[in-house]
Amino acid sequence: MEQKKEKRLKKWLKNLVGDLVDPEKLGQGNKPIKMHQIKLSSQFDHFHLIPISDLHVGDPQFNPIKLLAYEEWIMSKENAFVVLNGDLVDAAIKNSIGDVYGNAFIPGMQIKLVHKLLEPIKDRILAVVSGNHEDRIFKETGIDISEWIADKLGTWYGGDEAWLEIHVGKGKNGKPIVYTVYMTHGWGAGRTPGAKTNNLSKMKEISLADVIIASHTHFMTTHHEPIRIPDIRTGFVREDKIVFVSSGAYVGRPTYAVRKGIPPAKQGSPNIWFDGRRKDVHSSI
Numbered sequence: 019m020e021q022k023k024e025k026r027l028k029k030w031l032k033n034l035v036g037d038l039v040d041p042e043k044l045g046q047g048n049k050p051i052k053m054h055q056i057k058l059s060s061q062f063d064h065f066h067l068i069p070i071s072d073l074h075v076g077d078p079q080f081n082p083i084k085l086l087a088y089e090e091w092i093m094s095k096e097n098a099f100v101v102l103n104g105d106l107v108d109a110a111i112k113n114s115i116g117d118v119y120g121n122a123f124i125p126g127m128q129i130k131l132v133h134k135l136l137e138p139i140k141d142r143i144l145a146v147v148s149g150n151h152e153d154r155i156f157k158e159t160g161i162d163i164s165e166w167i168a169d170k171l172g173t174w175y176g177g178d179e180a181w182l183e184i185h186v187g188k189g190k191n192g193k194p195i196v197y198t199v200y201m202t203h204g205w206g207a208g209r210t211p212g213a214k215t216n217n218l219s220k221m222k223e224i225s226l227a228d229v230i231i232a233s234h235t236h237f238m239t240t241h242h243e244p245i246r247i248p249d250i251r252t253g254f255v256r257e258d259k260i261v262f263v264s265s266g267a268y269v270g271r272p273t274y275a276v277r278k279g280i281p282p283a284k285q286g287s288p289n290i291w292f293d294g295r296r297k298d299v300h301s302s303i
């Protein structure tokens with residue numbers, strides 16, 4: 019919106035509600051989203067991004083050894099980085115679907131355990147977003163435990179979603195290669211692998227990026243989709259691709275999964291490989 023017009027409307031809003039509330043607190047409207055910029059070393063000829071989600075710490079089916087095996091691998095490589103994509107705790111609380119008596123530890127202990135378990139790789143974590151299991155606590159108390167965990171690990175917190183702009187390596191022109199990543203915890207998507215994959219693919223209808231990462235389904239998968247973009251600067255249609263990644267889980271088959279006939283999850287995380295010399299991304303599970 020034109021600046022002069024915005025100023026006029028803000029003044030009008032202040033006249034209307036200013037004696038009741040601070041108009042700034044009424045809402046921010048369509049505030050532009052700033053991407054979180056990350057500058058990795060220009061020496062890297064590639065880097066790995068490992069999305070970690072759905073630990074469900076507190077669920078007796080959580081697999082800490084699997085998590086530590088990934089952490090060990092990450093720490094063994096100077097160019098391996100991590101994003102945390104929600105459901106780090108299980109947080110079965112009294113009004114949630116999960117079995118409130120079934121958790122091995124109370125939510126307070128679950129949060130402490132997540133911090134302790136992720137501390138060894140805290141310098142590798144590029145971003146954190148929240149999941150629906152953390153949101154249960156927010157809904158009940160107004161306390162955002164994902165923000166607390168991100169704070170404690172000294173990393174950046176995006177809330178419900180994150181846009182990352184990652185600079186790495188050096189292209190032929192001497193400038194870094196720049197990638198965009200969109201990540202959010204995600205939502206339910208039907209029972210079949212096809213339904214889950216379609217749901218992941220449909221995310222491009224809302225947000226475009228080089229890599230789109232979602233979680234929640236505990237279904238680890240990845241696929242690439244070609245995309246054609248008309249470029250008015252060159253007059254050519256540019257061929258590109260979007261890499262879709264669903265990040266999996268670190269929990270076996272909780273009781274709700276048994277009751278609902280949901281199969282066990284393939285545990286662990288995908289590995290997203292970004293080239294640092296020319297723009298290219300690969301992903302493997």
Ligand SMILES: [Fe+2]
Binds near residue numbers: 074236
């Ligand atoms: Fe989950």
Ligand SMILES: [Fe+2]
Binds near residue numbers: 105149150203233234
């Ligand atoms: Fe979830």
